[in-house]
Amino acid sequence: MNLPRVGHIAFLNCAPHLHGLEMRRGSDRMHLQPGVPSALNRQILAGELDISPMSSIEYLRNAADLCLLPDLGIASDGPVMSIALVSSVPPTSLDGARVGLTSTSATSWVLAKILLREWWGVSPVFVPEMPGAGGLHGPSDSSPARKNEATDPLVARLLIGDPALRALWKPEPGTWTIDLGQEWTRHTGHCMVYAVWAARRAYAERYPETVAEVTSILTQARDAGLRDAPALARRLAPLENLPASLLERYFSTLRYGFGPRELDGLNAFADGAVRVGDLPSLPHLAWTSPGAVATAA
Known part of the structure; x- marks a missing residue:
């Protein structure tokens, strides 16, 4: 073969x-x-x-x-160093704000949604975007009447991989730069x-x-x-x-x-x-090697 x-x-x-x-x-x-x-x-x-x-x-x-x-x-199991939410306002202030989601990782999308909705209590407008997009703006940069329009600026952005590693290493002044792996473990106790x-x-x-x-x-x-x-x-x-x-x-x-x-x-x-509606139901997990993880069943 x-x-x-x-x-x-x-x-x-x-x-x-x-x-x-x-x-x-x-x-x-x-x-x-x-x-x-x-x-x-x-x-x-x-x-x-x-x-x-x-x-x-x-x-x-x-x-x-x-x-x-x-x-x-x-x-x-704590910080991940390569998945970051970078925001011009605290995450608790992102309700209704436009948050850019990277197109390169679906898991990071869902992780961000869970944390924002369940632990920070906000429901942003999620905007898919390609890597390398522009900067962020505060909520005052756009009027409430235009908040959901495609031309409205982003208030926060999800970064993954190398860009997130750089952002967490040297956070941009005036932004909230949050390691989402650390937040997940802090709130759930899970890796x-x-x-x-x-x-x-x-x-x-x-x-x-x-x-x-x-x-x-x-x-x-x-x-x-x-x-x-x-x-x-x-x-x-x-x-x-x-x-x-x-x-x-x-x-x-x-x-x-x-x-x-x-x-x-x-x-x-x-x-x-x-x-959060991103998975219809809990699946059964199958392994290539029977008994690979004793608790899988």
């Missing part, structure tokens, strides 16, 4: 995986396809990828057609799972040995990449124009496994997504 088509998130949060694959030459056992989370979600659901990291919300919405790979994910690794169910059933091999390669690559995180951070620092110490802290902050605590966090997120 052909090499399995495996997605790779083209953000810093997956750099340890890629670094580990390069170190261990594991990438020659698969065809790696880089992309932003939203693109990888579409590709695996369209059958253009066999295995891929997926935004948690898109996995939950399509769980019937997918199987989770054990011990692989992207989560935080937050942003992405899982999944295989198409039909592919996993047809090629279980290949899926098991890819899982093993990815797990070993993750471990090797994290062991070499200081060197990886030093290599990436000049390319990203960020301090190596910040990148090393970022890699150590993220949780790259998936165990019982991550499962509890994923279920808590699913509950919240149902409450």
Whole structure:
């Protein structure tokens, strides 16, 4: 058979995986396809990828057609450092205000909605936008009569990935720059799972040995990449124009496994997504390896 088509998130949060694959030459056992989370979600659901990291919300919405790979994910248990709400007013003042949502990550959309509606008690007008959009304006920059029009300026914006990392590292004066991973854990007590690794169910059933091999390669690559995180951070620092110490802290902050605590966090997120109307019901989770997480059933 052909090499399995495996997605790779083209953000810093997956750099340890890629670094580990390069170190261990594991990438020659698969065809790696880089992309932003939203693109990888579409590709695996369209059958253009066999295995891929997926935004948690898109996995939950399509769980019937997918199987989770054990011990692989992207989560935080406190600060995440790469998902930020940047606002010109306190979050409790965003009721009715226009909030820009990045088009690259569906999970971050839902996380922001849960926090804004359930913990900050506001219902903003969410505006999808492409990365790299312009600045923010305070509510006084537009009249109430124009508040919901397309020409009205944004009062807050959701950032993910490298832009969020930069914003949280050096917050812009006069803004509220909030780490949403930290807020989630502070309010719920759960870790937050942003992405899982999944295989198409039909592919996993047809090629279980290949899926098991890819899982093993990815797990070993993750471990090797994290062991070499200081060197990886030093290599990436000049390319990203960020301090190596910040990148090393970022890699150590993220949780790259998936165990019982991550499962509890994923279920808590699913509950919240149902409450805000972004998930129709709680799905049954299936695994490529039976008994991978004892509490999954």
